[in-house]
Every structure is written in C-alpha cells, then in structure tokens.
Amino acid sequence: MNEQQTGLVTKHTGSHYRVRLDKDGTYIETVVRGKLRLKDLKTTNPIAVGDRVVVEPSDDGTGIILDVCDRKNYLIRRSSNLSRQAHIVAASIDRAYLVISLAFPDTKIGFIDRFLVSAEAYHIPVTILINKVDLYEDELADMLNGFEEIYSNIGYETLRISALRGDNINTLKKRLAGKVSVFAGNSGVGKSSLINAIEPSLNLKTGEISGYHLKGTHTTTFYEMVELPNGGFIIDTPGLKSFGLIDDIGKEEISHFFPEIFRYSANCRFNMCTHTDEPGCAVKKAVEEGLISESRYSSYLGMFYDEDSKYRQ
Ligand SMILES: Nc1nc2c(ncn2[C@@H]2O[C@H](COP(=O)(O)OP(=O)(O)OP(=O)(O)O)[C@@H](O)[C@H]2O)c(=O)[nH]1
Ligand SMILES: [Mg+2]
Ligand SMILES: [Zn+2]
Known part of the structure; x- marks a missing residue:
C-alpha cells in the first residue's frame, strides 16, 4: 500500500476527480472510496473542485480519495428545479465571478439575484x-x-468586459493573480x-450561440481549475440553467442577504418585519423613494412568497 497524501481537486467529470498532489505537483486521476459517498446525502457531489482531499495514490497515476478536508467556504445551489438536493459549484474560493451578458444570451435578473443571495449566505465575495x-x-x-x-450602489463590484475586444482584461488579470476564483453563469x-482571453495558452473549448434561441450550447461539460x-x-464551470436557493436558507432570512434591504430594515417599526405589508416598513419606504x-x-418578494420562484431560472 502506498502512503496517504494530500492534494487539491482540480477537475470533476462524472465520478472521476483529478487531484494535484501537494508533495510534488503531479496530477493523478481518482475515484472516491465507496463509503465516503454515503456521508453526505444532501449534496449531489460530496466533493467539488477546490476541495482538499486525502488520497491513496497507486503507481499507475490513479488513486482513491479517502477523505475530504474541511472547506474554507463553498458556493452552493439547488441542483435542479425538482430535486431537493444541493450542488456544490466550487469549494474554498477567494471570490466568485458571476459572468453575465445583457444579450446573446441575456442573463435573467432573478438568476443574478439568487446567485448573489446564495453567495451572501455563504460569505463569498462576488464580482459581476x-x-x-x-x-x-x-x-x-x-x-x-x-x-x-443598481449593483454598484448596493456595493457589488462590477466590471464591463469583452473577451472578444479585450476591454478590461488586464484589470481582471490583476484581480485574479494569486487568488482562487470561480467563473459561473449561464451557458x-x-x-x-x-x-482564454486572460491566458490564451489554456485554449479552453468555447461554443457557439444557437441561432434561434440565442442561448449557449453547453460547451463546457466539466468543472476544471486552471x-x-x-x-x-x-x-471554469459548465453553464448553469438555474440558480435555486437551497433549503437551508429560511424564508425569513432571505432579506438579510440583500445587503441594501438589510441596511434599511434597521429602521422598520417591527423587529420581525418581513417588508411585505407591515406598517412603518422602512424598506418599502426606501423602494418608494427610489433608494432601493x-x-x-x-426579486426579494419573489423569493419570499413563491417557494417555486426560488428555483426557477
Ligand atoms: N461578441 C462577443 N462574443 C463573445 C464574447 N465572449 C464570448 N463570446 C462568444 O460567446 C460564445 C460562447 O462563449 P463561451 O466562452 O463558450 O461561453 P461559456 O460561458 O463558456 O459557455 P458554456 O461553456 O456553454 O457554459 C462564443 O461564440 C464566444 O465567441 C464577447 O466578449 N463578445
Ligand atoms: Mg465554457
Ligand atoms: Zn420592513
């Protein structure tokens, strides 16, 4: 038996995980020890890219993951509209980059706000x-x-970029240096x-936008850390169709993860104000005055009232 080592999960495809060994930076292809899978039934993937793991390497470049180390944090979403399971998009990251587009394809506001709420709930800083x-x-x-x-007034960092023309690519490059970042968004x-614009030598596969629906064609099919x-x-992550809030985020908690709503809620007449129809609600007043x-x-009301809308695209 080979000695156990620690490493970083850098790629996830189906039931296979690529692990970069801490000791010498070599990569091995691993699967998870059967028992480990059962430990966490609430997530579709008990191990995510970014996780540190304990592995037992074999001599042929493969190995078995024996354990997952504690995570610094993680970005998590409901895995699909119907499932109650959660999906960990990435683990132990410094910052999430929510990549959006206003057209070809356009990213829905609901998707953006649910992403931001989830990231707030799990203390992950986001740049749009x-x-x-x-x-x-x-x-x-x-x-x-x-x-x-709207988003910069709340306090979110936004950056206007173009992978095609190169706008702000150098600024972005500087932000990414030395950090672990995840890029997420629709296909x-x-x-x-x-x-690729940041580092052309990576030469990642990119796809076309379908002519009729103007949507992406799900070109990236695995999670990979470069x-x-x-x-x-x-x-880099595969395009997400939806970003549902997971069950752990309670209805009455949602407003805490809208930073601007949370800020104004300090002045609501009632302590337990839900900012829906209570008298003396400072949040509703701020909306009327154009401050929120x-x-x-x-988006807040949609998430608060209609359970299902939390999970829709
Ligand atoms: N005009 C324009 N097109 C872009 C820009 N960035 C990407 N595209 C085009 O958008 C299409 C999709 O790009 P991808 O990089 O494959 O998108 P993705 O987000 O990785 O998509 P998935 O892997 O499917 O999730 C390609 O045809 C790109 O050429 C840009 O800044 N400007
Ligand atoms: Mg892609
Ligand atoms: Zn209120």
Missing part, C-alpha cells in the same frame, strides 16, 4: 463581470448603465472565452 460589452449599442448601452448603477455568456502562470487558479431598486425588491 458584464461581458460582451462590444455588442451593446443604443438601448443595450442604456440598460448597461442602469444595471451597473454562452463567455466564461471560457474570458479565461492554473495561471503568474500564480492563481480559475475554476424596484427590480431588487421584486
């Missing part, structure tokens, strides 16, 4: 990357200004294209 700005003219350019104003928004030459790791955006407030 608004990609494909080379395509935004006229109405889309106005929409871009409006969008950016076709340009996650893999952006990573290493940047100047230090730092980026996790109507789209954010309606």
